[in-house]
Amino acid sequence: MKYIWLWRFLPLVLLFQHTFALQPNDQNPLSDVAQGSPNPSGDTSSDAPTNERVRYALNVLREAKIPVVTPPGKPSGVLGNTWHYAQEAFRILFMNGPPSSGAARRKMNPSITKAVDALRIAALEDHDPDAMFLLAEMNFYGNFSHPQDFQQAFRWYESLASWDGNSTAQYMLGFMYATGIGGGVERDQAKALLYHTFAAEAGNTKSEMTLAYRHHAGIGTPRNCDEATYYYKQVADKAIEYYRSGPPGGHSMVRESYRWADEEGGVYGEGASVSSSGPNALRDGSGSTEASLEDVLEYLDLMSRKGEVKATFSLGKMHYEGTKGLPKNYKKALKYFKLVTKRYWNKDHSLNPNHPAGIEKLASKAAGHIGLMYLRGEGVEQNFETAYTWFKLGLANGDALCQHQIGLMFLHGYGVQKDAYKASSYFKAAADQDYPAAETRLGALFLDQGDVATATKYFELAARWGWMEAFYYLAELANNGVGRQRHCGLAASYYKMVAEKAEAIHSSFTEANAAYESGDKERAFIPTLMAAEQGYENAQANVAFVLDEQRSLLPLEKVLPGLRKPRPALLRNAALALIHWTRSAKQANIDSLLKMGDYYLSGNGIGIDSEKASTCYHTAAEAHFSAQAYWNLGWMHENGVAVEQDFHMAKRYYDLALETSGEAYLPVKLSLLKLRARSSWNRFTNGKVNSIREDDEPKPRRTFSEWIAAFIENDEEEEANYRAQLHKQGEEDDDDILSSSEHHRLDDHDDGYYDELDLDIEDSILEGLIILSLAATLMVLVYLRQQRNNRQRQNDNQGANAAGQANANNRGFFPRPGDPEFAQWVAGGVGH
Numbered sequence: 001m002k003y004i005w006l007w008r009f010l011p012l013v014l015l016f017q018h019t020f021a022l023q024p025n026d027q028n029p030l031s032d033v034a035q036g037s038p039n040p041s042g043d044t045s046s047d048a049p050t051n052e053r054v055r056y057a058l059n060v061l062r063e064a065k066i067p068v069v070t071p072p073g074k075p076s077g078v079l080g081n082t083w084h085y086a087q088e089a090f091r092i093l094f095m096n097g098p099p100s101s102g103a104a105r106r107k108m109n110p111s112i113t114k115a116v117d118a119l120r121i122a123a124l125e126d127h128d129p130d131a132m133f134l135l136a137e138m139n140f141y142g143n144f145s146h147p148q149d150f151q152q153a154f155r156w157y158e159s160l161a162s163w164d165g166n167s168t169a170q171y172m173l174g175f176m177y178a179t180g181i182g183g184g185v186e187r188d189q190a191k192a193l194l195y196h197t198f199a200a201e202a203g204n205t206k207s208e209m210t211l212a213y214r215h216h217a218g219i220g221t222p223r224n225c226d227e228a229t230y231y232y233k234q235v236a237d238k239a240i241e242y243y244r245s246g247p248p249g250g251h252s253m254v255r256e257s258y259r260w261a262d263e264e265g266g267v268y269g270e271g272a273s274v275s276s277s278g279p280n281a282l283r284d285g286s287g288s289t290e291a292s293l294e295d296v297l298e299y300l301d302l303m304s305r306k307g308e309v310k311a312t313f314s315l316g317k318m319h320y321e322g323t324k325g326l327p328k329n330y331k332k333a334l335k336y337f338k339l340v341t342k343r344y345w346n347k348d349h350s351l352n353p354n355h356p357a358g359i360e361k362l363a364s365k366a367a368g369h370i371g372l373m374y375l376r377g378e379g380v381e382q383n384f385e386t387a388y389t390w391f392k393l394g395l396a397n398g399d400a401l402c403q404h405q406i407g408l409m410f411l412h413g414y415g416v417q418k419d420a421y422k423a424s425s426y427f428k429a430a431a432d433q434d435y436p437a438a439e440t441r442l443g444a445l446f447l448d449q450g451d452v453a454t455a456t457k458y459f460e461l462a463a464r465w466g467w468m469e470a471f472y473y474l475a476e477l478a479n480n481g482v483g484r485q486r487h488c489g490l491a492a493s494y495y496k497m498v499a500e501k502a503e504a505i506h507s508s509f510t511e512a513n514a515a516y517e518s519g520d521k522e523r524a525f526i527p528t529l530m531a532a533e534q535g536y537e538n539a540q541a542n543v544a545f546v547l548d549e550q551r552s553l554l555p556l557e558k559v560l561p562g563l564r565k566p567r568p569a570l571l572r573n574a575a576l577a578l579i580h581w582t583r584s585a586k587q588a589n590i591d592s593l594l595k596m597g598d599y600y601l602s603g604n605g606i607g608i609d610s611e612k613a614s615t616c617y618h619t620a621a622e623a624h625f626s627a628q629a630y631w632n633l634g635w636m637h638e639n640g641v642a643v644e645q646d647f648h649m650a651k652r653y654y655d656l657a658l659e660t661s662g663e664a665y666l667p668v669k670l671s672l673l674k675l676r677a678r679s680s681w682n683r684f685t686n687g688k689v690n691s692i693r694e695d696d697e698p699k700p701r702r703t704f705s706e707w708i709a710a711f712i713e714n715d716e717e718e719e720a721n722y723r724a725q726l727h728k729q730g731e732e733d734d735d736d737i738l739s740s741s742e743h744h745r746l747d748d749h750d751d752g753y754y755d756e757l758d759l760d761i762e763d764s765i766l767e768g769l770i771i772l773s774l775a776a777t778l779m780v781l782v783y784l785r786q787q788r789n790n791r792q793r794q795n796d797n798q799g800a801n802a803a804g805q806a807n808a809n810n811r812g813f814f815p816r817p818g819d820p821e822f823a824q825w826v827a828g829g830v831g832h
């Protein structure tokens, strides 16, 4: 308890210290003021800039017509990149200058120089907070195309924080101390915690969120559930307040955050990453591109024109809710919904006698959505009466949405007489159809009656749907120990879910995503890093993903060091990447866990620690059945990293990888081929390593060309045989062990002569060549097989009905060569 008290006190101490000690420049500001600056009116606080100089600076900037935030516009696409490389090549060949990012950007627009000078004077002499803030932001974000300078930014934020305790500035200081971003200041978790505490006390939501996560996960402070719950509750309260401040039914909570890596099939590429393989492979969204969204829209539109009501309704719903790459469009949504209802009801709302059979459910849903738009005033003027008419129409067919909305109208008296009893009966009807919003309302009504058990039951039902308000009620119940004993951990988790659902009130995912999608990773980095600090797993994975350097099979820049696309200094930070892989892994992201292992294995961002890497892989393999992890363990055994080199064990792990995931087929086959080659070599040269112990194969060995033929023909049979052998091998292992161990003992007496031979083969260049040639061969083979399969499928399809959805479940095996994903995916398996 004393400890917490201390923390609460320290900020105050810090404030004192700051007000007396720190100034951005070495001049003494007080003496400047005393000497009578021309403009002593300075620091009274009101919203418009009061300071003459600040107003002047803003005018200069405005007249120069420099955008506050430069729109993202880096070269993208083939042409842009070609141009970029051409420029770089030219620079390298003919000019021996430093990288382009430095000197060229230093040249500032003269208007900016003028404005900055005015702001500096206003900040230093008049202590104008607006001036300090503007200078800090310009240096931090590069607004008005001011060059970014994190050290300057830090100094200005610091002086602003100490001058008037501005909580925005305190938050920024906390953020800078926590991440050490751009070398603005040395990373210092204790100070970060302090500044965030300070800002949170003043009600800064971002800091509250950050603090909550830090206490929750134990970053820079011991884990403390009570503190975490306290801060998460602050944010959750605001989230719920924001939600309820919306139109009837609450603000819609749009989820903007997503993992950028998933657009490319996960950090290890399509099929090799956990996020895009196994049960996740068919999940919608993963790997879907805008092109495919267009395809979907086009297809639905076609079906809709043909009179397919389902397609029309889907179009309406897509436009109503909006998805990634498709902004909301209420006008279009309304049009489509009305198209549906017209098929079922006449203009006077009487039943259309010759409506298509079986569309009553869909028509009611469409009517419910139209009613909703009138109730909430979305795309149309709000009108409770019209809304009620539409809901009534849908109610006839027992539509849950309509039931719930009518319940809501009676509960709050929207255009009707308030009637809680009627409301609850409508809610009950909708809840019986498992409609989460109604379940939550019903739960709340039961809670009012004091029936905690029934209320909890309904909240838990709604929580299954991820309904934010239900989580909030559950959090409150757990936190206050209503109905059962207080459970801090549960409360913290529930509050965290509520807080993280309200992205709009404390995070800027929209900004980050827009920048990332336009190829400006540097600009995307800062808002994402902020969200990562706030504990979003998605954002943590994104930060690590953007910082991650080792992603391609052919590290081109190693071969042609000059042609390397200059990586912005901001994004060269392996240590920060590792931190975020770790945090993301702790929030149950398995791909990140593997990445963490990779970093420890290669000593990226930290000293090499193969033991830790091995732990990561083992955890991922055993707890989550990750094929990639098995593969990595196989690799470690093959190469004797952190464990004794053992080809036999290596094969075992590779086989497990193969068993775990069909998608891992190609990389594993590659590795097995290589392993066999090495093992044979080892046996041939009487190497020390434990070789693969083959049993007499039950069937005659195939020649290489036969094998290729079989591979192209069909691998099913090949695999079945292979598995049968695996099985047998297990039984026959015993006598094998004796003979080979004797072998080993003999080897031990050699004078290390064969070791040298072994070293030769260890040579990484040779290894790389082997992999590459194998990869090339297999690419050709796979391509041939794919061609064959395609032809066959086409033949099949021509016979059967030619409905165009065949390619929907065509993925998940592995990407076709020629796909851009293919190289990525191979790289995921092989690139170490």
Ligand SMILES: *[C@@H]1O[C@H](CO)[C@@H](O)[C@H](O)[C@H]1NC(C)=O
Binding pocket: 129, 130, 131, 133, 166, 167, 168, 169
């Ligand atoms: C911090 O200062 C800036 C500039 O004066 C101002 O715009 C901002 O609202 C302040 N933040 C808070 C939380 O007072």
Ligand SMILES: *[C@@H]1O[C@H](CO)[C@@H](O)[C@H](O)[C@H]1NC(C)=O
Binding pocket: 068, 069, 134, 137, 141, 143
């Ligand atoms: C500077 O730019 C960032 C984002 O690029 C923005 O969030 C911030 O509000 C801008 N600051 C000012 C003072 O305009």
